[in-house]
Amino acid sequence: MTTQTALIVDDEPDIRSLLEITLSRMGITTHTAPDLTTARSLLEQHSPQLCLTDMNLPDGNGIDLVHWIQQHAPNTPVAVITAYGNMDTAIESLKAGAFDFVSKPVDLPRLRELVNSALKLSEPGPRDTTEADQPGLLLGESAQIRKLRNQTRKLARSQAPVFVSGESGTGKELVARMIHMQGPRSDGPFVAVNCGAIPSELMESEFFGHKKGSFTGAVESKDGLFRSADGGTLFLDEVADLPLAMQVKLLRAIQEKAVRPVGETREVPVDIRVLSATHKNLTELVQEGSFRQDLFYRINVIELVVPPLRERSEDIPLLARHVLERIAREYECEPATLTQTAIEQLRGYEFPGNVRELENILERAFTLCDDDRIDADDLHLNGGMAPASPTNGEPEATEEPRIPDGNIDLEGYLESIERQAIEKALEATRWNKTAAAKRLGISFRALRYRLKKLGME
Incomplete structure (x- = not known):
């Protein structure tokens, strides 16, 4: 087993000794330097797996060393030791490319967590999920998507908070998940939460947990999202x-x-990396006063912009093929192919809903097309569904469905009508699916899709 090494840079002998003893007890060989000049020389000689540097040094500062390491030893993660409460300096070091920071007086358990996370970066890396069987949101060869993939790989090596911005449907959660999976926290949990979906009165309990009996309805203790993400990543969508x-x-x-969980008197430490996202303009919300500037400053250390699909239309054929293959696997059918006319129509479309809209369009077209070929007419890019007409030449008299009074669960109501129509067609054809599909005026594939979607198989 290769011995792991670390470089400690601090001009105070007592701090160097404390850090050296702590790391030595973790089985790490240490080198020490009192200034930047010595540190650069040792980095060139030993290529350590980690560098810990104080901020104030006789011949410069820790951020100068961070910049130097980014240029000359980019595979060495560097953590900066900052003065207690100096969050501005900590954020500046993260922006410069530091892996993480720790405040003085150094909390040794926190230091050991940081060191263990940093050393994982020199181990055989986690699986690169760029080509994995995800919804395909980061597939593509456009300059924008190549840049985005490179940025996610680089940011995966840091613990800096990342703010992912972009329109709805562009794949912000997938970007966050890829940062998590390609980094040293990949073995830990990835907890995603939609902040807009939690009622305000339950937010504190949902985020921080609660003690049993702390309020009406708290019949048992709950960890909350922060503690559920301990050792991993919390994604605030x-x-x-x-x-x-x-x-x-x-x-x-x-x-x-x-x-501090609701009802508890003590705080519970958590080791998480925070990633966040929104489709709204956070800078404008800060100016309006509806979003706190200090929180914005803290979560937006590094911003990652996910491009809309209309700005990378050259990626649409690859994305479409990936989506159609996934749909075919899901519904156990042969994958459909797009005609050149259909591809050109997709490339000329604006996609206000981005990749999520592309997936919905293709899933609908998959159920409507004939002979495993999706043509331009099957796409219905204006948003309308093609009217299904029976193909046996004998249209049946249809009853006007009774619409219930009062509030309606539209999705459930439409599903129930669809279910009844399919059941009726299957009973009339003695459960011959080919004949039932013909009777319903849809393709056999469309019937299989609907049966699976409605849980009627």
């Missing part, structure tokens, strides 16, 4: 939807790396 009162508590939890 639609973070702009958080109410101001919760923004204050979230900021404290992120800065202190600890949460």
Whole structure:
């Protein structure tokens, strides 16, 4: 087994000794330097798996060393030791490319967590998920998507908070998931939460957990999202939807790396990386006063912009093929292919719903096309569904469905009508699916798709 090495850079002998003893007890060989000049020389000689540097040094500062390492030893993660409470310096070091930071006086358990995470970067890396069987949101060969993939790989090596911005449907959660899976936390949990979907009165309990009996309905203790993500990544989607009162508590939890469950008197430490996203313009919300500037500053250390699909139309054929292959596997059919006319129509479409809309369009076209070929007419890019007409030349008299009074669960109501029509056709054809599909005026594939979707197989 290869011995792991670390470089400690600090001009205070007592701090160097403390760090050296701590790392030595972890089985790590250490080298020490009192200044930048010595540190650069040792980095060139030993190529350590980790560098810990103080911020204030006799011949410069820690951020100077971060910049130098980015240029000359990019595979060596560097963590900066900052003065207590100096969050501005910590954020500056992360922006410069530091892996992480730790504040003085150094909390040794926190230091050991940081060191273990950093050393995982020199181990055989986790599986690169770029070509994995995901929804295909980051597939493509356009300059924009190549840049985005490179950025996610680079950011995976850091612990800096990343803010993912982009329109709805572009794949912000997948970007966050890829940062997690390609980094040292890949063995830990990835917890995604839609901040806009949690009722405001339950937010504190959902995020931080609660003690049994702490409020009416708290029949048992609950960990909450922060503690569920311990050792991994917490992804805050639609973070702009958080109410101001919760923004204050979230900021404290992120800065202190600890949460206080509802009903508890003590804080519980958590080791998480925070990634966040929204389709809204967070800068404008800060100016309006509906989003706290200090929280924005804390979560937006590095911004990653996911391009809309219309700006990378050359990726559409590859994306479409990937989506159609996934749909075919899911419904156990042969994959459909797109005609050149259909491809050109897709490439000329604006896609306001981005890749999510492309998936919906192709799933609908898959059920409507004939002979495993999707033509332009099957796409219905204006949003309309093709009227299904019976193909046996004998259209049946149809009854006007009774629409219930009052509030309607539209999805459930339409599903029930679809289910009844399919059951009726199957009974009339003695459960011959080919004949039932013909009777319904849809393709056999469309019937199989609907049977699977409705759980009627």
